Amino acid sequence: MNRGFGAAPISQSALLLQRQLAELNKNPVEGFSAGLVDDSDLYLWEVVLLGPPDTLYEGGIFKAQLVFPEEYPLRPPKMKFLTEIWHPNVHQSGEVCISILHEPGDDTYGYEAASERWLPVHTVETVLLSVISMLADPNAESPANIDAAKEMREMPDEFRKKVVTCVRKSIEEF
Known part of the structure; x- marks a missing residue:
């Protein structure tokens, strides 16, 4: 795809992202949009x-952003929850750490x-499925949010x- 006469051609990373978006629109994946x-x-x-079924996060509707570098897929995107979330693998700022x-x-x-x-073979789909898996199975041994990890281990009712x-x-916010 070209952006118009005289315009620079679209980059390979943008083409790849365009294809991944089209694929997700054509074949939606359960659990996220x-x-x-x-x-x-x-x-x-x-x-x-969507918070995964049979987990503490079930029923939740969590908004987030993915920011891709120009070097995608050689470098990973960054993901940040915009909705407040209490999880050992999510910094208090909302940044996902997996x-x-x-x-x-x-x-x-x-x-x-x-x-x-x-790895460059990862896609938006594999990233988001990994984040859903992270919600279902927090890793308190390598936490981004030490307070949440400690609370999950030592005070599960408070967590x-x-x-x-x-x-x-x-x-409520959705």
Whole structure:
């Protein structure tokens, strides 16, 4: 696709994102929806994730953004929840911290294998399915939100109450 006579051709990363968006529109995936924030920017997506069934997050409707780098798919997108969420693998700022979104290559701390980190074969779909899996199965051993992880391990009833509050707020705000 060309943006018009004399305009630079669309980049390979933008073409790939365009194809992934078209595929998600053609074949929606249960548990989330994704689209562009603004039709003029293929690198900024809005996402709505449904809390996975049979989890503390069930019933929640969580808004988030994906921001893709120009080097996509060689580098991962960044994901941030816009809806308040209490989870060990989500920073209090809303930024998602899971292996699939970490820069490719070896982990300098030795915690993750390179195969667990970003790989160019990942798509918007695989990222969002990984985040849904993260909601269903929090990793308190490698937390982004230390307070949530500690509470989940040591005070599960308090953790549950905070999650239920976030789920209720997510519904009210949607």
